[in-house]
Amino acid sequence: MKVRVSAPARLHLGDIDPFGLGRFGYAPIAAIDQPRAVVDAEDARELTVEGTEEREVALYARRTLAGFGLDGASVKVLSVAPRHAGFGSTTQLALTVGRAVTAAHGLKPDSITLLKALKRTSTGGVHTFQRGGFALTGGLRLKAGARSFLEGEEPLVPPLILRAKFPAEWRFVLARPRGVVTPPHGEAEDQSFRELHSTKPPEALIHKTYFITVSRLVPAVLEADSESFGKALTELQVLVGRIYLPVQRSIFNPASMWLIPILHRAGAQGVGQSSWGPTVYGFVDSEAKAEKLQDAVKERAGEKAEVLKVRADNRGARTEVSSR
Numbered sequence: 001m002k003v004r005v006s007a008p009a010r011l012h013l014g015d016i017d018p019f020g021l022g023r024f025g026y027a028p029i030a031a032i033d034q035p036r037a038v039v040d041a042e043d044a045r046e047l048t049v050e051g052t053e054e055r056e057v058a059l060y061a062r063r064t065l066a067g068f069g070l071d072g073a074s075v076k077v078l079s080v081a082p083r084h085a086g087f088g089s090t091t092q093l094a095l096t097v098g099r100a101v102t103a104a105h106g107l108k109p110d111s112i113t114l115l116k117a118l119k120r121t122s123t124g125g126v127h128t129f130q131r132g133g134f135a136l137t138g139g140l141r142l143k144a145g146a147r148s149f150l151e152g153e154e155p156l157v158p159p160l161i162l163r164a165k166f167p168a169e170w171r172f173v174l175a176r177p178r179g180v181v182t183p184p185h186g187e188a189e190d191q192s193f194r195e196l197h198s199t200k201p202p203e204a205l206i207h208k209t210y211f212i213t214v215s216r217l218v219p220a221v222l223e224a225d226s227e228s229f230g231k232a233l234t235e236l237q238v239l240v241g242r243i244y245l246p247v248q249r250s251i252f253n254p255a256s257m258w259l260i261p262i263l264h265r266a267g268a269q270g271v272g273q274s275s276w277g278p279t280v281y282g283f284v285d286s287e288a289k290a291e292k293l294q295d296a297v298k299e300r301a302g303e304k305a306e307v308l309k310v311r312a313d314n315r316g317a318r319t320e321v322s323s324r
Contacts, residue, residue, distance in 0.1 A: 002042040004320045005100040008313035009035050009087035010128045011172065012275040013217070014236045016209035018193065018243060019201040023139025025123035025158060028213055029088075030166055031132040031313040035081040037092045041100035044072040051077030053093065060097040060118055067117025068109070073101045084185040085176060086274030091125035094118045096317065103319050111317075112157055121156045127163065132316035134221050136162040136213070166312030167224045171290035174308045175263060175297055176279045180255035183276035192247045199246045205239055212236050226285035230270030233283060237272035253277030259297070259305060266296035 013028040039057075047065065049058045054077075061075050075097065081087035098114045111130035115122055124137030138159035184192045212232055220229035241251030252260055256278040263271050267289060268282025282297070284290050294309045301307065 001104050001106055002040070002322050003100055003103040004038065004040050004322060005096050005103065005317055006036050006038045006320075007092050007096045007099070007129055007317035008032055008132060008315075009037075009081040009089065009092055010125050011272075011279075011281060012086065012088070012124075013233060013272060014209065014213065014240045015123075015275070016213055016236070016240060016243075017139060017206055018196060019206065020139075020142045021201055021203060021206050022210065023158070024142045026137065026139030026210070027124055028134065028136050028217055029124050029128055030134050030172075031128035031316065032172065032310040033313045034308060034310045035079070035087060037080045037089070037096040038078040039096045039100040040076040040078060041097075041104040042074045043070075043104045044074045046072040047075070048072075049075045049077075051075075052080055053077060053083075056093070057097055060094045061101050063118050064098045064101045064114070068102055068105070068107060070101070070105050073104055075101065082176070082279075084182045084276075086183075086277050086279035088125040088128075088275070090185075091115075091120065091122050092129060094120050095126065095129045099317055099319060103321075115157060122158065124158055126157060127160045128313075128316065130316050131163055132313045134162075134164045134166045134312070135160060136218060162218060164221055165314045166221065167226070167285075168312070168314070169287065170226060170229075170283070170285050170312065171287060172281045172283055172310050173263070173268070173290055173293045173297060174279055174281050174306075174310060175256070175259045175301065176306045177256050177259065178304060178306060180278045183253065183278060185276075189276070196244070196247045202243055205243050209236060209239050209243070212239070226269060226283075230268075230283050230285075233270035233272055241273070248276075252280060256280050256305075259301065262297055262300050263293070266300070267293050 008031040017026045081089040127135045138161045216232035263282035270283035273280045298307045
């Protein structure tokens with residue numbers, strides 16, 4: 001069987017508890033229609049891989065084959081979200097490869113089972129992969145002093161606290177500076193968390209992020225209240241930036257913080273940074289406002305930044321079966 005899997009990226013709307021006072025990685029996230037991971041796969045007697053990120057894709061494909069007792073697959077990666085830019089690209093790519101390989105053999109495992117076969121720990125992207133939309137993910141329960149990512153241990157999956165459709169007319173305008181240093185990932189990210197955890201947790205800030213998330217941000221999505229959502233998003237992002245100051249050194253990623261006032265002055269109703277960045281975003285509540293915001297940011301940022309208008313993806317990963 002030959003299949004194509006297309007999966008949405010996600011925006012991180014605030015990692016509100018990196019110290020794990022409650023749950024490490026407790027966060028609101030949103031699936032977006034662009035950029036996407038797109039992978040073709042066909043059942044085969046052995047594994048072949050082509051396209052971008054071949055070594056990593058081969059690893060995920062081998063784990064999938066072993067986890068489900070399959071012989072092989074022909075895998076081709078057509079696209080993937082920019083790596084380590086705030087889109088959750090690693091979880092997205094792993095799950096897309098896993099979904100494509102299993103679907104090519106006629107299997108339909110749920111995303112949690114697939115994630116465990118892939119030996120991946122997720123802080124939430126698995127939920128937007130599976131169903132899209134807006135998700136509030138419950139983070140991971142970690143012992144005091146534990147590492148933030150437990151390599152070699154049983155993969156961890158955060159509980160899904162809430163999933164809702166993101167209002168269809170709402171938009172984000174993404175801005176990403178060109179030619180910037182890649183933010184921490186892998187071991188470098190783990191080291192950043194160890195450095196952060198060596199400081200005293202800012203308990204008042206963390207408690208306030210929980211309050212804003214539950215009492216203002218989530219209700220604004222459920223009631224499609226764009227004004228309240230934009231204000232809560234901006235306040236939440238500034239608080240998260242203050243929590244991460246010991247390792248990020250500024251409220252937003254130093255490479256992209258210059259884009260935040262541009263987005264704000266150009267009419268964004270809310271602003272934020274996804275994960276470590278460098279992708280930042282402005283929120284607006286209509287297509288017309290998004291087009292205006294996109295044009296204004298492009299004009300002011302010039303060639304120094306990539307600018308993209310996106311909408312929510314309320315479906316999650318799609319699987320299409322095609323003829324051989």
